[in-house]
Amino acid sequence: MALKLYDYTLSGSCYKVRLLLGFLELTYTREQVDFYPGRRHKSLDFLAINPLGQLPVLEDGDLRLRDAQAILCHLANKYDKTGKWLPRDPATFGTVMMWLMFAGGEIMAASAARLHDLLGYDLDIAAARNSAHAAFRILDDHLALREIAGAQWIAGDHPTVADVACYPYVALAGDGGIGHEDYPALRNWLRVFRTIPHFDPMSGIPEFA
């Protein structure tokens, strides 16, 4: 087994993969891609690796995967012998998938706002922030109901790939001018996430949520 991650440290999507690699205590090599200012993810060399021109990409032996959510599922499916990170039981699997898709979809508005504020991406910042707030409202409501039910994770009684996928761009939202003030359940979840063994913080994530 040789795992290689095409990585950019400041990418929240790459951070999703680095987090799970850490939680699963997997060793891997990093190929750093000069996303900014070099835009090497759009270079011909990199488009041969991922025609979408996006990070991250994971190579696992002969297998090459793009899309952070797909990579999380692959890692959990292949390397997590406990089965907890990607639960197969019918009561949890669907919920985990639903929030995993939410992480790759609606929550990415927070990533767009961050790219605008941080790296000067030309986009409608008000629309991006509004969409991110709408997504955070939905996740906060879900987590509030989970709290009432005595639970603290997105699905089940332990963290799953859904938590890992949702965490980075929620935690990094401040980088894009999106505060957590209106989302108490989200803040509680951000705090408990940091207690997962082998959690590693990232630049831009406030020390005290």
Place this chain on the structure above:
Amino acid sequence: MTVTTDAVALGEWVACGWPGKVPVGGHWDTVILGQQVRATRTAADSYEVFTLDRTGTPGRQLPVQSRYCCIFTTLSEPKRPLPEISEFAEPDRRLVNSGCVGVNTSPYRLIENFLDMAHFPFVHTDILGAEEQTEVASYKVEHRKEVDEIWATDCQFFQPAASKAATGGQMTKYVYRIMSPFSIMLYKTVHGDPGRNDAICLFIQPRDETDCLAYMPMALVDAVSTTESMIDFQQTIFLQDRVILENQRPALMPLDLTAEIPTKADVGSVTFRRWLKQSGIWFGTSEKAAA
């Protein structure tokens, strides 16, 4: 957004992009001190900058210099030249352009943070500082009147991982140099070659009083690290600072020295604020009511 009327701020060179930002023939629009400008790459190493009016029509042409991995321009008659930074001309130096990063605060908050060693253990934990070694040893600060720059010398700090080249902790020696209200640099011990210094700059493009772009070009002695990893190191550090900077209040810099309570480690900052106040600048400060 309107262009500032602060004559002191208008008379400074400010960064507005970097060489190679666009292909030859391309241009980018940006803002300096509230003024819309358009920079055009007219040839491989040639750039032109014009002001733009509200309709996007080009107005007057501005002076341009391409140095230190940045494109500089100015809206008025500059009262000082760009600083001389000889390290960028040394043949074995690796010149690293990390692009620019947006930060919503006063330009002087950025300068002051760059000048500050006391935050290393807490903001850059296990990289530029360690939580068990927080002491800022006494250092010297002087206003060099002949060049109108502020220098902080004899600075040192224990650093677990001082640079991409570092393989262990070291006592790093620093010299800081404030070259204008919008530019600062430091010289720090090269890992493995204490006789030389890495030169690391921070040039600020103030788009408005609390809306800045920060450029961090470096001239490093490091034959080993990849360019990607050197950019990565600098951006990782800077984004740790950014979250702190954007939460500092007030965002505008208070120049009244009684507004905040400094400690001995802040003598550099105190000197900087006093120097700003004496210059008469008010752009980006909370002193406007008095101006």
